[in-house]
Amino acid sequence: MKDLAQKLLCIISENLSLPPSYIQEAVGEVFQNITISYYSPCPQPDLALGLQSHSDMGAITLLIQDDVGGLEVLKDGMWIPVPALRDGILVILADQTEIITNGRYKSSVHRAVVNAEHARLSVATFYDPSKSRKICTAPACE
Template sequence: MATLKPIDLSGLDDERLASSVRAQIAEACEKNGFFQIINHGVPVELMDKLKEVGRKFFDMPEEEKLVYAGKPVLAAEGYGSRMVLTDSEPQFWREFVELHTLPLSERHYNYWPQKPAEFNETVEKYTAALMDLAHRLLSVISENLGLKPTYLKEAMGVTQQSIVFQCYPPCPEPGKTLGLPAHSDIGGITVLMQEGDGLQVAAANDTWELVPNHPNAFVVNLADQIEIITNGRYKSANHRAIVNSDSTRRSYVTFYYPAKDQKIIPAPELVDAKIGPLYRELYYLEYLQALAAGRAKDKRLVQSFAINNPLIT
């Protein structure tokens, strides 16, 4: 697996460095679908403010957080908590708040915490900055594939975005659970800010590589719909979160994904004429329904949408 040393995104604005930065992003997308970025244009003060309101919320008494409790439905929102220890299959050890931020019509403010007082304003400013960053990254990735800069953005349709605040408290027996079990993200592109080590990405020989926590960096990972659109050229990677018995870890994850009625198809420009498409056409709602139904528990969900082809692994 390639190193997860951060890529300095400011180099994109320097014609002497831009080609090297693009090449670094292309290599990361080809090899593991994960990379870290620094000097990305999102103000550090805004990043710190989001961490602050997240910490303040999770530090509130449980009864105050439960005011914003969500329901376990297909498009979950609100506060939730799940702490499970088991001697068999790894479960969850985290509490979280999930909020839909785009489109504006799907902002359900009844799930948005009113404490601390600056929570909503901070989330709105932060997610706007992250949306700009996601579009910039998608433009670079599109061009690296020989596509027009807006290809991936247009391929996913009307902009959809959500943010999840995650808190992983100290666990008395960390060997019996995970913060989040292994999975690949189901949408388009994910941008994560973490406080503390604990994120791992699947590496060779069924091992896991820790994603180091670099100051003021974002972790970027490609999700399943990008794998389908790129016809398997870029793959979404499995990742997970581990916990420990000594300290609390937090992360702030922003997801960019297709609209439910968006048709997802492999880009014709990336389909080999002799081999053909590796994935079938689908509507994103189908993908959400397959996830809810627990399809493909023993392999990545995206594989269940593959056309019978020995090249899909």
């Protein structure tokens, strides 16, 4: 997963006409965190929220999930369900990548909602900059 995250950050760098390793070098030594989330079925899903709306603070998040939907992304003031990708990896760009790219790549605001009938399981791998790292906008993005 770390190799995939690094490759994706290289692609973003190249797309912005930056050296391939620019974003990787900007975030420095990454702090990798893995969170496993289990959402129980909820008989009244309209009265509960699995995970409140937020954007991820790091550079990039890779999400593996089962086939039960529940992830939603905020777009133009509306919550849009994200199709479940049982055999795929969902890429979520995070706040530090938005800062480095000066908003050319956006951090997504998202949330998890519960399901009335089915439990949901997801595994998120977060790639965050070192806590002591100073993050700045890339000169080519100013």
